[in-house]
Amino acid sequence: MSDERVVTVPIGPQHPALKEPESFMVDLRGEKIDAVRMRFGYNHRGIEKGCEQRSYTQDLYLVERVCGICSYAHSTAFVQAVEEIAGLELPRRAVYIRTIIAELERVHSHLLWLGVAGHEIGFDTLLMYTWRDREQVMILLARLTGNRVNYGMNTLGGVRRDIAPEMIPEILKVVDSLEERVKYYINLATSEQTVIQRLSGVGKLTREDALSLGTVGPTARASGVDRDTRRDDPYLAYRDVSFKVITDTHCDVYGRTVVRLGELLESFSIVRQLIKNIPDGPIAIKAPRRIPEGEAVSRYEAPRGEDVHYVRGNGSEKPERVKVRAPTLANTQSVSKMLEDGYLADLPIVIAAIDPCFSCTDRMVSLRENDGNEGRTMSWEEVSRYGVEWHKARGIDFSRVRIPGGAGA
Amino acid sequence: MGVFHKIVRWAQRKSPWILHFNTGACNACDIEIIAALTPRFDLERLGVQLKGTPRHCDIMACSGPVTKQVKDRLVRIYEQVPEPKIVVAIGSCATSGGVFNGLYNVEGGIDQAIPVTAYIPGCPASPQAIIDGFVKLIKSLEEKK
């Protein structure tokens, strides 16, 4: 009992003396974590209410901005629900284009995650390489849609921009190039001992816990949960393509890495199939302004996991109700389990490994001595650095790791 | 010597430390800020560095529409930043609330809470816009001296 300290990890700002509402309250036993309690809502903006006060078309732009990394997931999940209520049958070409954009978004998101994970474990070279590679798909998405993020591609009844014939070889070029890069990263993850050691056994989540806590996405699949909405409840053009659902049985951060890398390869395969078979035809049908009374639920496998949108129409131009359940909310339930009995030094990478959709930048850890004194406060950066140094002392040093084939690529 | 070189020299002398603060944004601008530091854009060649502490920061780079949950803290962090305080609002949300303007949990932009020196619009603000904004900011500070 003598070495007990309570560590508070709020999402929030930086100032040590501020009394913060805790976002993650962590009980420490020495260097190990006993238990975690969490609090969210930092990013709550009131979007669902806002949707009721805006037209469906305006809502397309609002819902797209629920998250700036999987914005297309939200836009598409929303518009699919509305189209179902209205009984719209989309042209196949529109559906294919949506699916291509959806998979390209998965690619940018997983590469982003890989870089962030690298940063959290002290492997900044990985951040630089993966984000440099990621620029290829960002540029492609900007050329296809007009923006790097928040593509504005969807309209009620289809998509707003077609894929020009000259863009097809561009898409395939990016896919080919990134596939080579991802193979290097897979090689890195499966053969570089430093990476394997650092990520293995960290953030353990058993299959039973993943199931009972409602975990979704790559986090769940890394615990052997064989679920993927694209296969289980197909939407967009996923019935027309064949792909593997990547699962792993490590149940830890290493597994979550392996799953995302595998999913990148599958995304490249899916995009190639879609390009090969994309039908001709219109890219949108005319949709009514007023959406009839009715309701629908849309499920979409976003990069982080299942995104669920419920929409109710009331016959007017504005929805009666819009409900969004983003995947991160489902996964936050499992974070405390993952942190239990782990080291404080692993807290940053464990949280990063669920690929959380709240801001990754402003987090603080405060250490309070059990006798009531205000203890030291650490910023998220300091906990990250603490983790990096702690592991360095145990032989995990990324400064000597080379990324295969990375130089000058 | 060209203006750009003057700026680069100033920046390298000064090496501004940036404190990045997200006030409830969707993360798109935050990701673009980090992207601006990665090889394709390389904001660091202007001497700009992301640091974690308000006490030593030269420039406060804020994203997001300022949710009610975060406004007090934004103000308090601002108070911690030493003079001269330079605040950059990055993105349309930070500028005016963006699409979130009018939603019940949103104040509507950084300048609803603290004075803003420069606005970099965009949804999200692209890395090119961020760099352009920082160059203009640094140039205007140089001219003031």
Place this chain on the structure above:
Amino acid sequence: MSDVQAIAAELQSRFSLPEGALKVQRATRLWIETDKELFPQVFDHLVKGMGFSILCTITGLDLGADLGFIYHLAKDGGIMANLKTRCPKDGSIKTITPWFPGADIYERELVDLLGARIEGLGPGVRYPLPEDWPEGDHPLLKDWKPKTAPTLEKGTQANE
């Protein structure tokens, strides 16, 4: 008979649901409406007896005098059973955390945004509204008007 139709038929025969309570929207979408009294049994049977082991989320609705609740359940293989119920605004419903430990965050959202009363929901931190959000202020209610005025002075441009 398709899978989803078989599920609907079983529910119909087991619970003698009234006309219109069951709706097969498509192969993976079933909608079920029950009253508050029957809800726990239908819910339990769906989850424990019919394999709907996934809770996607809970949607709360303002239906005027009542609050509506939709429990979006799913099973492996993709079929969703959306179970609807309602209760008066001054009434209460029971927590489903005994079936789904992770459901408390969805229930807290109902409490915060709609003023729902949920029996058996343990103590915990509110979600998603800020700590200092006024009591009794539930923004998702249709007649909600913002009671909280902006508390900050408008900032000035630093260059002025």
